[in-house]
Amino acid sequence: MLAPASRTLASVLRDDLDLTAAKVACGRGECGACTVLVDGRPTMSCVTAVALVRGPVETLEALAEEVTDLREEFADAGAFQCGFCTPGQLVHAAALARRADELVAEDDLPGVVRDRLSGNICRCTGYQAITGAVCAVLARRAGAEVPS
Ligand code: FES
Ligand code: FES
Structure with missing residues (x-):
């Protein structure tokens, strides 16, 4: 095209x-x-x-299957309200999740995730639930303990 x-x-x-x-x-x-x-x-x-x-x-359409665990974790954690930012958050998180082993080995995983996702603005939720959801998925994919 x-x-x-x-x-x-x-x-x-x-x-x-x-x-x-x-x-x-x-x-x-x-x-x-x-x-x-x-x-x-x-x-x-x-x-x-x-x-x-x-x-x-x-695009998120192409990543739909790959982000199944992220979508579920976002839903469980209440990491969206209006949902307008969510596609961008999920796409960015998908890129982080591909590097789960490397990122989970960092000292401060929540800090790393917050920093990496800092360009994805959410006007509804605050960032705690989003960060928590992404950390949980990264940990699970890396076979590490899921942070509480
Ligand atoms: S719509 Fe592209 S960065 Fe805001
Ligand atoms: S859920 Fe509304 S902007 Fe993020």
């Missing part, structure tokens, strides 16, 4: 490909609602020109 180079990745995904899980909220690269993975890296698709995309793009 061809698209003008100046178009954003978010607009091509949402408007041309009907992949609408990535939300556009601020449209300025400040909130993370539009996060997708580009070559495995969390990327704000609202400020990424399609011409600059190198590597495969993974």
Whole structure:
């Protein structure tokens, strides 16, 4: 598929490909609602020109099965209210979960998760439940004790 180079990745995904899980909220690269993975890296698709995309793009639609445990943990932990930020949170968390062994070995896992997810803004929940849910999944995937 061809698209003008100046178009954003978010607009091509949402408007041309009907992949609408990535939300556009601020449209300025400040909130993370539009996060997708580009070559495995969390990327704000609202400020990424399609011409600059190198590597495969993974949206939440593509990651649906991979994030099953994250979705369940978010639900159990009450880690969303309006849910507008949740697709971006889950996509970013999916990238962290792929590195679960490495991240769980860090001294301060909640601090690391908070830091990594700091670009994903949530106006509803505060961040404790989100951080807790992601830590629990990372620990489980790494075969470590789930933090209480
Ligand atoms: S909508 Fe892309 S960072 Fe806010
Ligand atoms: S759940 Fe509403 S912004 Fe995060």
